[in-house]
Amino acid sequence: MTTSNPRKRSTSASPSPSPPKLTAADLPPISESEAKVMDVLWQTQPATAEQIFAQLQSSKGWHVSTVKTLLGRLVKKNAIATETDGRRFLYRSLLSRDVYVSLESRSLLDRLFGGKVAPLVSHFAEQRKLSKRDIAELRRLLDELDHD
Amino acid sequence: MTTSNPRKRSTSASPSPSPPKLTAADLPPISESEAKVMDVLWQTQPATAEQIFAQLQSSKGWHVSTVKTLLGRLVKKNAIATETDGRRFLYRSLLSRDVYVSLESRSLLDRLFGGKVAPLVSHFAEQRKLSKRDIAELRRLLDELDHD
């Protein structure tokens, strides 16, 4: 590694007093499959592996083991936490969907649109992926923003 | 594979007569590093490995071999093609940046915003990632769209 390197791990201890629900900005990347698990969790906050499995079983056809592995990896990545509920675990997300979405969106924006939102929207416009309702919605949004 | 499975490979021979510049919609996924190579290519269409390397060397600090490997993989993935230029190769992209951007954007949109653009923009708005210029730009865009 000579010059620059993305996805670096900042091992330095941040002296800031933020111990609670880590809003982590650079935690290990969540893979796509893992994200699917997070999706379930985000919908049904504390959930048992069984419940999560049920969801993914029907939507993705995954085996129980698969789900458990993913849960394990997510725990290791600090994206979710477990609280004991008798004999089983209750999984709860530490990484909020909002933060995740932000990270992913920001990443795409930076990688493909020079970090600017307008070009992104422009792109969708060119692709004719914007319906009239989309346009109306967007205009409403912009108006709202002006009121701030 | 029981139920659904994204990213499937359509090995079936398509009887359609589209041999030129494949606008391929489901070619093997391009990795992030590979995308960096594509970036260079998209800027400087036909380029030698040496030229590409030069770019990536300064921006990413990669070794020549690394770049060559990436080029090789991209060729294998049919994302780029080579045309012989004397002793060396000239690499040219088959996958256009536009198509790539579309695929990536669409993917994000579907994965995180239910396929709707408005929520995406809304998200950026909430994150206060929209500058006044962004907003103005967007409004201009919307106006343009109305004129169609």
Next chain:
DNA sequence: CACGTACGTCTACATCTGTAAACTGTTGCG
């Protein structure tokens, strides 16, 4: 109290990614 059962963990394994060294064939130069 022995056991099956339920649930989490460990192990497995093929493929993909990031990175790069080793190898090979070709060609220009001395």
Next chain:
DNA sequence: CGCAACAGTTTACAGATGTAGACGTACGTG
């Protein structure tokens, strides 16, 4: 004409990912 330089191809290898079976352990039950 032989060899160094060059450019593409192979091989390498660790870590991530997708997927899942094997294993270990605690617990309720007969």
